[in-house]
Amino acid sequence: MRKGRPTAEETGLSGITIKDVAQAAGVSVATVSKALRGADRVSNETRERIVAIAASMGWRANNAARSLVTKRSYLLGLVTASITNNFSAQVYEGADSYATEKGYGILLCVTEDDYRKERQALERLRLEVRADGVIAVPAPAPLGKSIFYDPSMAAWPYVFVTRHFSDLASDRVLCDDAKGGAMLTRHLIELGHRKIAFLFDSLHAGCSHVMGRRQGYLAALTEAGIRPDPELMMALDVNAPAELSRALMTQLEARGATAVFGHVDRTAVRVMQLARAAGIDVPGRLSIVGFGNLNISELVSPPLTTADYAPREMGRLAARILIERLERPSAARHQIVMEPHLVNRSSTARVRR
Amino acid sequence: MRKGRPTAEETGLSGITIKDVAQAAGVSVATVSKALRGADRVSNETRERIVAIAASMGWRANNAARSLVTKRSYLLGLVTASITNNFSAQVYEGADSYATEKGYGILLCVTEDDYRKERQALERLRLEVRADGVIAVPAPAPLGKSIFYDPSMAAWPYVFVTRHFSDLASDRVLCDDAKGGAMLTRHLIELGHRKIAFLFDSLHAGCSHVMGRRQGYLAALTEAGIRPDPELMMALDVNAPAELSRALMTQLEARGATAVFGHVDRTAVRVMQLARAAGIDVPGRLSIVGFGNLNISELVSPPLTTADYAPREMGRLAARILIERLERPSAARHQIVMEPHLVNRSSTARVRR
DNA sequence: TTGTATGCGTTATCAA
DNA sequence: TTGATAACGCATACAA
Numbered sequence: 005m006r007k008g009r010p011t012a013e014e015t016g017l018s019g020i021t022i023k024d025v026a027q028a029a030g031v032s033v034a035t036v037s038k039a040l041r042g043a044d045r046v047s048n049e050t051r052e053r054i055v056a057i058a059a060s061m062g063w064r065a066n067n068a069a070r071s072l073v074t075k076r077s078y079l080l081g082l083v084t085a086s087i088t089n090n091f092s093a094q095v096y097e098g099a100d101s102y103a104t105e106k107g108y109g110i111l112l113c114v115t116e117d118d119y120r121k122e123r124q125a126l127e128r129l130r131l132e133v134r135a136d137g138v139i140a141v142p143a144p145a146p147l148g149k150s151i152f153y154d155p156s157m158a159a160w161p162y163v164f165v166t167r168h169f170s171d172l173a174s175d176r177v178l179c180d181d182a183k184g185g186a187m188l189t190r191h192l193i194e195l196g197h198r199k200i201a202f203l204f205d206s207l208h209a210g211c212s213h214v215m216g217r218r219q220g221y222l223a224a225l226t227e228a229g230i231r232p233d234p235e236l237m238m239a240l241d242v243n244a245p246a247e248l249s250r251a252l253m254t255q256l257e258a259r260g261a262t263a264v265f266g267h268v269d270r271t272a273v274r275v276m277q278l279a280r281a282a283g284i285d286v287p288g289r290l291s292i293v294g295f296g297n298l299n300i301s302e303l304v305s306p307p308l309t310t311a312d313y314a315p316r317e318m319g320r321l322a323a324r325i326l327i328e329r330l331e332r333p334s335a336a337r338h339q340i341v342m343e344p345h346l347v348n349r350s351s352t353a354r355v356r357r
Numbered sequence: 358m359r360k361g362r363p364t365a366e367e368t369g370l371s372g373i374t375i376k377d378v379a380q381a382a383g384v385s386v387a388t389v390s391k392a393l394r395g396a397d398r399v400s401n402e403t404r405e406r407i408v409a410i411a412a413s414m415g416w417r418a419n420n421a422a423r424s425l426v427t428k429r430s431y432l433l434g435l436v437t438a439s440i441t442n443n444f445s446a447q448v449y450e451g452a453d454s455y456a457t458e459k460g461y462g463i464l465l466c467v468t469e470d471d472y473r474k475e476r477q478a479l480e481r482l483r484l485e486v487r488a489d490g491v492i493a494v495p496a497p498a499p500l501g502k503s504i505f506y507d508p509s510m511a512a513w514p515y516v517f518v519t520r521h522f523s524d525l526a527s528d529r530v531l532c533d534d535a536k537g538g539a540m541l542t543r544h545l546i547e548l549g550h551r552k553i554a555f556l557f558d559s560l561h562a563g564c565s566h567v568m569g570r571r572q573g574y575l576a577a578l579t580e581a582g583i584r585p586d587p588e589l590m591m592a593l594d595v596n597a598p599a600e601l602s603r604a605l606m607t608q609l610e611a612r613g614a615t616a617v618f619g620h621v622d623r624t625a626v627r628v629m630q631l632a633r634a635a636g637i638d639v640p641g642r643l644s645i646v647g648f649g650n651l652n653i654s655e656l657v658s659p660p661l662t663t664a665d666y667a668p669r670e671m672g673r674l675a676a677r678i679l680i681e682r683l684e685r686p687s688a689a690r691h692q693i694v695m696e697p698h699l700v701n702r703s704s705t706a707r708v709r710r
Numbered sequence: 711t712t713g714t715a716t717g718c719g720t721t722a723t724c725a726a
Numbered sequence: 727t728t729g730a731t732a733a734c735g736c737a738t739a740c741a742a
Contacts, residue, residue, distance in 0.1 A: 021734090021735055022735070022736065022737095023735075023736095031712075031713085032712070032713045032714075033713090033735090033737095034712075034713060034714075034715095034737080034738080035711085035712060035713070036736095037735095037736060037737055037738085038712090038737085038738090041737085045711065046711070046712080047711060047712090050711085050712085064480070064484035064485050065485055065736080066425075066485070066487065066734090066735055066736070067421075067430075067485050067487060068420075068421045068422075068424035068425045068430060068487060068734085068735080068736095069421075069425055069718090069734070069735035069736045069737090070735080070736055070737075071718090071736095072419075072421045072422055072425060072717090072718045072719065072734090072735080072736075072737095073717075073735090073736055073737045073738080074718090074736085074737070075718085077420075077421060086450065087440055087446045087449055087450060088443055088447055088450060088652065090441055090443070093441040093446055094441055096440055096467075097439065097440060097467055100465065100466070100467050101467075104466075104478075109464045109481070109482075109486055110464065110465060111432075111462045111463065111464055111465075112453065112463060112464075112465045113453070113457075114450055114453050114454075125457075128462070129462075131417035132417050132418055132419070132420050133420055133432075133462055134419065134420060134421060273656060277656075280658075299441065299653070300652070300656050303626060303630075303653050303656065303657050304657065304658070305633075374718095374719055374720085375719070375720070376720095384728075384729085385728070385729045385730075386719090386720080386721095386729090386730095387721085387722085387723095387728075387729055387730075387731090388727085388728060388729070390719095390721060390722085391721090391727095391728090394721085398727065398728080399727070399728080400727060403727085418719090419718090419720070421718085421719080421720090422718070422720040422721085422734090423719075423720055423721075424720090424734090425718090425719080425720070425721090425733095425734045425735065425736090426719090426720055426733070426734050427720085427721065427722095427734090711742105712742080713740100713741085713742075714739105714741075714742085715738100715739090715740085715741095716738090716739085716740105717736105717737090717738090717739105718734105718735105718736090719734105720733100720734090721732105721733085722731100722732090722733085723730105723731085723732080724729100724730090724731090724732100725728105725729090725730085725731100726727105726728080726729075
C-alpha cells in the first residue's frame with residue numbers, strides 16, 4: 005500500500021464536498037445534506053437553491069463517506085462460475101441494467117464453480133466491500149461446505165439465480181427445470197424416440213437445475229410408458245479428453261440411443277461435435293436437444309433445438325428483488341419461476357425405423 | 358432511500374472494529390491499525406499478538422472507512438460495450454483474476470457502445486464510487502464527445518483495452534491489428550484470392566481496431582500487387598434487416614468477391630449464415646476469415662479461420678498495468694501490443710478457377 | 711425550517 | 727514503540 009495521502013489531483017477526485025456547497029450557499033452542512041437527498045425539513049426554496057448550487061459546482065456524493073454512516077454501500081455483488089458463459093453474461097446484463105437505474109453498482113466475482121473461491125468472494129463482499137447484498141449462482145459444494153449454509157449469511161440479503169439450495173429459505177429466481185426437461189423429452193417422444201439419453205456435467209450432477217431437468221425427463225418418459233434406462237443417463241464433461249468422449253459416443257450407440265438430451269446447450273453442442281467426428285448424422289441418425297438457448301445454439305449447424313428461459317429477464321428480476329429487500333428486509337420471500345419454452349430448430353427429427 | 362440506521366444484524370455486517378480489537382488486546386486503536394497493516398513502528402511481538410486476536414475475532418477492514426481517509430477505494434471499473442460478447446467476457450475474467458489477487462474488486466459497467474452511457478458510468482465510477490481507476494474498451498463517439506477527452510479524466514488512471522484514441526496519452530493494451538489484418542489477407546492471397554472484401558460494422562468504422570485491420574488488409578493487397586477496390590470495403594451490421602444483408606451478398610457476388618474478411622468473428626459468422634441461405638458454399642465458392650477467435654468460431658461449420666490475440670491475457674495485463682500505476686502514478690506510460698496469430702481452420706480454401 | 715454537535719471506522723500526525 | 731487525537735465526508739438527533 006502506498007504511503008501518504010494522495011492529493012485530489014493525483015486521484016482525480018473532484019474534491020467538492022457538501023461543506024463547499026454549504027459555504028457557497030451560506031447555510032449549514034446539515035441543511036445541504038438534507039436538501040441534497042430531497043428530504044423534508046427543508047423549505048422548498050432553499051432546497052432548490054442548494055440543489056442548483058451543488059449541481060453547478062459539480063458536487064457528487066462520496067459513497068465511502070455516505071456508506072460509513074448509512075451502513076449501505078450501494079454496491080451489490082454478483083457471483084457466478086464464469087462470465088464467458090453466455091448465460092451468466094446475460095444474467096449479468098439484466099441485473100446491471102436494473103441496478104444502474106437504481107443507483108447501484110455491481111461487483112462481478114468469478115468463482116469457476118469452486119466453492120472455496122465462492123467463499124472468499126462472498127466474505128470479501130460482505131465484510132470488506134460491505135456490499136448491500138448479492139446475486140448468486142451458487143457453486144456446487146460438498147454437504148454443508150457451501151458458504152450459504154453459514155449462520156453469518158442469514159442476515160445478509162442474497163438472491164439465488166438459476167440454481168438454489170432448496171433447504172435454504174432465500175429469494176430465488178429460477179427456471180421451471182422440471183417442466184422444461186419434460187417439454188423437451190416429450191418433443192423427442194413425439195418424434196418417435198424411445199431411447200433417449202440424458203447427458204450431464206459431472207460437476208453439476210447434484211445441482212438443482214440438473215436434478216430438475218432430469219426429473220422432468222424421467223416424468224415424461226414414464227408418462228409415455230417408457231421405462232427409464234439408468235444406463236442412458238451419463239456424464240459428459242465438455243472438457244474431457246477426446247478418447248473419453250468418444251468412448252461415450254460408442255456406448256450411446258451400443259445402447260441404441262436415437263436421441264440425446266444435453267442438460268445445457270454446451271453439452272448438446274459437444275455431442276454434436278462428437279457425432280460429426282464419428283460420422284453420425286444429426287438429426288438423421290441422432291436427434292439432439294439442449295437447454296438454455298445460448299447464442300451459440302442458433303449458430304451451430306444444425307441449429308440446436310432447445311429451451312429458452314430469458315436469462316436477461318432473470319437477472320433483472322434478481323436485481324429488483326434484491327434491491328426491494330434492502331428497502332424492506334422483512335418482506336415475504338420471493339420465488340420466481342420462469343416458464344421455459346421450446347425453441348424448435350433443426351437438431352431433432354423423426355426417428356428412423 | 359430507507360430511513361434510520363439499519364442495525365448490524367439487519368445488514369449482516371460483522372460489526373467488529375479495530376476498537377474492539379484494541380480493547381481485547383489492551384492497546385490503542387492506533388497501534389492496532391498499524392499492526393494490522395503490517396506497518397513498522399510496532400514491535401514484532403505486539404503486532405503478532407494483535408494480528409492473532411483480530412483474526413480470532415473475525416475482524417475485517419471496513420473499506421468505506423479506510424477509503425475515506427486513504428482516498429483509495431480498492432475498487433476498479435471495467436467499462437465495455439457488452440459482456441455477452443465473449444471477447445469482453447474473457448478480458449473481464451483476466452482482469453478479475455489479477456485484481457482479486459491484489460485485493461481489488463471490479464465494477465463492471467455495460468455501455469452498449471453508447472458514449473452517453475459510457476459517460477454516465479465513468480462519472481459515477483470516478484466521482485461517487487471513487488474507483489481507483491478504470492479499464493475501458495472505449496465507445497465510438499462523435500469528435501470530442503468521448504468522455505476520455507474531458508480534462509477531468511486526465512488525473513484519473515485508466516487503461517484502454519483493444520481500442521484506443523491515439524491522440525490520448527494513456528496506458529494501453531492493444532492488439533497489433535494492422536499485422537493481424539495483413540496476416541489474414543495474405544493467407545487469402547496465398548490461396549489465390551484477389552477479390553477480397555473487407556466487411557465491417559458501421560458503428561465501429563472509425564474505431565482504432567477496425568482502422569488498423571483495414572490498414573493491414575490494404576497493405577497486404579498492395580504488397581501483392583493487387584489494387585484495393587473501394588467497392589469491396591462494405592458495412593455489414595450483424596443485426597441489420599435480412600433484406601439489407603441479402604442485398605449485400607448480391608453485391609458481393611456482382612463484384613466478384615471470392616473471399617471475405619470480417620473485421621470481427623461475429624461479422625464473419627454472419628456472412629457464413631447469409632452465404633448458406635443464398636446457397637453459396639463455404640469455403641467452396643466463398644472463403645471467409647474473421648478476427649478474434651471467439652468461442653463461437655470453432656463451433657460453427659465450417660469452423661472459422663481467424664486471428665487469435667489472447668483476450669484473457671490482455672485483461673490480466675490491463676489490470677496489472679492499472680494497479681501498478683496506482684502505486685506509481687508518474688511511471689512511464691505502458692503500451693502493450695499483443696501479437697495476433699493465425700488460427701487456420703476450414704472456412705478458407707484455394708480459389709476456384 | 712435551520713443549525714450545532716456527534717459519530718461512522720479507519721488512517722496518520724505528533725507528542726509522549 | 728506506543729497512544730491521544732484530529733481528520734475523512736456525510737447523515738442524523740436534537741436544540742434553537
